[in-house]
Amino acid sequence: MALPLLGGAPAVWTVALVFFQTALLAGYAYAHSLARLRSLVAQVVVHGGVLASAMAALPIAVSRAAGPPREDLPIAWLFALFTLSVGAPFAALSATAPLLQNWYARTRQKDARDPYYLYVASNAGSLLSLFVYPLVVDYHLGLGVQSRLWTVAFVGVVVAVVTCGVVALRQDQGSPSVAAADVATTARERLRQRVVWVGASAIPVALLVGATAHITTDVAAAPFLWAPPLILYLLTFIIAFGKKPLVGAETAGRLFAVVGSGGAALVAATRLPPLLAIPIDLGAVFLGALVCHHALAARRPQPARLTEFYLFVSLGGVVGGLTSGLAAPLVFSSVREYPIALVLALLALAPWGELRSWTVRGPLLAVTALPLLVGVARHAWPAVIGTPILFGAFVVAVVAALSLRSQPLVFAGAATLMLLAALDVQVGAPDVRVRSFFGVLTVETQLAGMKRRTLAHGTTIHGAQSLVPGDEHRPISYYAIEGPMGSVIARRQAASAGGSYGVAGLGAGALACYAKAGESWRFFEIDPMVARIARDPRYFTFLSDCAPSAPIVLGDARLTLAATVNGPYDILVVDAFSSDTVPQHLLTREALRLYVSKLKPDGVVLFHISNRHMNLQPTLARVIHAEGLAMRFGVLDATAELEARGVNSTDVMMAGAAPAVSALAVGPMWREVATPSGAPWSDDHANPLEPIIDRYWPAK
Structure with a gap:
């Protein structure tokens, strides 16, 4: 529900995670306060009343009280939106888990003295829902139905909680006593x-958020x-707090010493393929979090302090989420919070073995700095020091670091040296790298091969400008005149002078150099940082040289198209991407109706749908067919010469009437396509798995 309001940016998920950690803290603080009441009757009555009161915020819907989206203050606006929309029911619901465990600890059950295994059940439920929601619920049900079902489920939870409270009352033995060994004797x-x-608890959350940002930004955009x-x-959590952990603390520590200190650094430094890099990063997250959660489980207190324990665990979650999810993007221009979280997790390892002599430790620690020295030398002599040499330096350093494993601080220092080397290689020396709420933007000059300057969002190039003298204003890549999009714009300009053109998604501003005298061009862009880079002639000169007066409307393209006076357009280009993904709210039936309403009678919409992991052509075909519109599918079978110039694009052209499409869809690159079976996307229901299935397992 919230994703479309800020352009489908992945950071919405990060802010949501931090918000729910904060709401969890509020719920656990309330549970801790309530558990201090001696009367179990009072606890059951109060919590039942709180749950019932929270039902006033149902059914779940986007609250209008937060006002329109704020691209200038997205985090604060999202926090307000989540608080007003789901804050009360979530906080009340989150308090239930520690309260039920506390009530259970007061009963006569045999295992009441150690109710923490119920925490395993709670996390198992969360894990199950993480699978069921995208694969079953969201796959088959619209948002309206989901909201109503969630309300019914919430009522069921209220009844179940009160029932559990009544059962606990019948077996109540009073508040559990605190064992003497568990009492901290001094402040x-x-x-x-x-x-x-x-x-x-903070380190695993920081590792989770940092690794997610690293994988989706630096490794792959899928x-x-x-x-x-x-x-x-x-x-x-399930493993560490289980009665018989599947992976013990010592085993997890030994494995993480290898994966955390060396594996992740190798991934960053040598740019392994995603199929190798992602499993190593996921292994680092799993083992690092497992080490920390084993440490938590080993230090869990007696049931009398259960709610206090969960309160501080949730506080750690907030600290980890705030530092890695919200503070780090403001401080770092690249995803440096991930290796920092790895080093902190390495500090949580318990020592094993002994290596006291500094005559041995000193040289080994020096060896771990080898990749950093090799990386610096590589900047000076890139032709001499290649990836194999750097890889070998890391292998030697990892062996040396593992030899220092008996001294946690020394070992963490060794890991820090290797991760600094990895960051140096990972970050490199681009023209500029900036980070905004909407992602990491990198401008990089390539003087070898194609001789161009590129703008990348994460791992995906969003625009490029030729550096060949005389070709600076010639659009290349997706927007070349030889491609589907460029050919349609040129044909329309030849047929109708003084036209009006709208572009949703600015990129480097390449389409601005199609502008001719007497034409009107307007760009829509959600990320202010993209607009700043595209307008800066130090990086790209498309806008400054070809269309310096073209307005750039900031905000989500669909919302600003609907809210501002613009059009009617000869051509409306929908080229808005979040890294390698087109936000799904731009491809629904309601979105297409908006686009058509902004066109001239013979105007067309051009969708740019080039994608590495999703086949959006069948998705668009279903929606266009459902709306009774005309379409053509454009794909360029590039020659070797065009590929050498980076000319490639996959597009869909749509119009209200077939003649408008036929007049512009000229040449073999444009073709008709059959409408596949399946439900068209709408604002109420859009299945994001569908284009992935169409990409890897297309219908025959």
Whole structure:
């Protein structure tokens, strides 16, 4: 529901995660306060009343009280939106888990003295829902039905909680006593214990958020890559707090010493293919979180302090989420929070073995700096020091670091040196790298081969300008005149002078150089940083040289198209991407109706749908057919010469009437396509798995 309001940016998920960690803290604080009441009757009555009161915020819907989206203050606006929309029911619901465990600890059940295994059940439920929601619920049901079902389920939870409270009352033996061995005798000891709880829960969350940003930004831009790290994070809770852990603390520590110190650094430094890099990064997340959660499980207190324990665990989650999810993007221009979280997780490892002599430790520590030195030398002599040499330096450094494993601080220092080297290689020396709410933008000059300057969002190029003298204003890549999009614009300009053109998605501004005297061009862009880079002639000169007066409307393209006076257009280009993904709210039936309403009678919409992981042509065909519109599919079978110039594009042209499409869809690159079976996307229901299935397992 919230994703379309800010252009489908992945950071919406990060802010949502931090918000829910914060709401969890509020719920656990309330549960801790309520558990201090001696009367179980009072606890059951109060919590039942709180749950019932929270139902006033149902059914779930986007609250209008937060106002329109704020691209200038997206985080604050999202927090307000989530608070007003789901804050009360979520906080009340989150308090249920520690309260039920606390009530269970008061009963006469045999295992009431150790109710923490119920925490396993709670996380198992979260893990199950993470699979069921995208594969079953969201796959088959619209948002309206989901909201109503969630309301019914919430009522069921209220009834179940009250029932559990009544059962606990019948077996109530009073508040559990605190074992003498569990009592921290001094204020300093209690503070130290709580700091450990906070730290051991903060590091895994920071690792989760940082690794997710790293994978989706630096490794691959594929849909649903946010899900595997979260799945593994929840799984570590289940393992660590289980009665018989599948992976013990010592085994997890030994494995993480290898993967955390060397594996992730190798991935960053040598740019392994995603099929190799992603499993190593996921292994680092899993093992690092498991080490920390084992430390938490080993330090869990007696049931009398259960709600206090969960309160500080949730506080750690907020600390980890705030630092890695919200503070780090403001401080770092690249995803440096991930290796920092790895180093912190390495510090949580318990020492094994002994290596006391500094005559041995000193040289080994020096060896771990070898990749950093090789990386610096590589900047000076890139032709001499290639990836194999750097890879070998990392292998030697990892072996040296593992030899220092008996000293946690020294070992963490060794890992830090290797990760600094990895960052140096990973970040490199681009013209500029900036980070905004909407992602990491990199401008890089390539003087070899195609001789061009590129603008990348994450791992996906969003625009390029030729550096060949005389070709600076000639659009290349997706927008070359030889491609489907360029040929349609040129044909329309030849047929109708003084036209009006709208472009949703600015990129480097390449389409501006199609502008001719007497024409009107307007760009829509959600990321202010993209607009700043595209207008800066130090990086790209498309706008400054070809269309300096063309307005750039900031905001989500669909919302600003609807809210501002613009058009009617000869051509409306929909070229809005979030890294390698087109936001799905721009491809629904309601979105297409908006686009058509902005066209001249013979105007067309051009969709740019080039994608590495999704086949959006069948998706658009279903929606266009459902709306009774005309379409053609454009794909360029590039020659070797065109490929050498980076000319490639996959597009769909749509219009209200077939003649408008036929007049512009000239040449073999434009073809008719059959409408595949399946439900068309709408604002209420859009199945994001569908284009992935169409990409890898197309219908025959």
